[in-house]
Amino acid sequence: MDKRFLVAGSIFGLLGVIIGAFATHGLNPLLEESSLKSFETGVKYQIYHAFLLLIIGGFKIQGLKKLTSVFYLVVAGVLLFSGSIYLLATNDLTSFDFKSIALITPVGGTLLILAWLILGVKFISLKNE
Template structure:
């Protein structure tokens, strides 16, 4: 899982930069301001969780692929896909049912941080 999570952290980080640049240069004036703000929020959360996933990789390198760390990484990835992905979809005129998907992604991200708390308690000193 460590190698997969490192790949996903790099992919999410790199694509986050590309999406951010596209939003700043390609979407301004083409989508409503509220949609542009939602898009920016998606990029921000994607980038933050790409870095967090990289942190999980570093912890796995040191502590091994403990279950709580594996779960943390999975929840971060699922959260980005659902949260950021739904915001991107809504920005580009996707179906309205994407709206309720966004908070599910947020819940996955929160659950990922909770799993990281569990991992911290399990790792010891």
């Protein structure tokens, strides 16, 4: 088991449920349907990656001892990808124009893609037992 994966996964999961409930009950009357769908996309990806962190952290897979890069890529990717989506989707509710940070979303997505790529390459290189 890797505690850092488990802690990060549980925090992302917890926050994903809270943020998702807040969007459904608190933001639903305030946002346009397209903005609400965008917000929900951020929540989905956050929850998906929370599960990924919990799965990786819960198993001790021989040959996968050093997954530090995957951990940091997922954490940074979720923060940038989902976080920027949350800000952009609620842009009309604030006085700050979050459209200026719109390029952060694809950067976060790219970090998540890299994490999955590294994980896949590590899985391919595992020896069969």
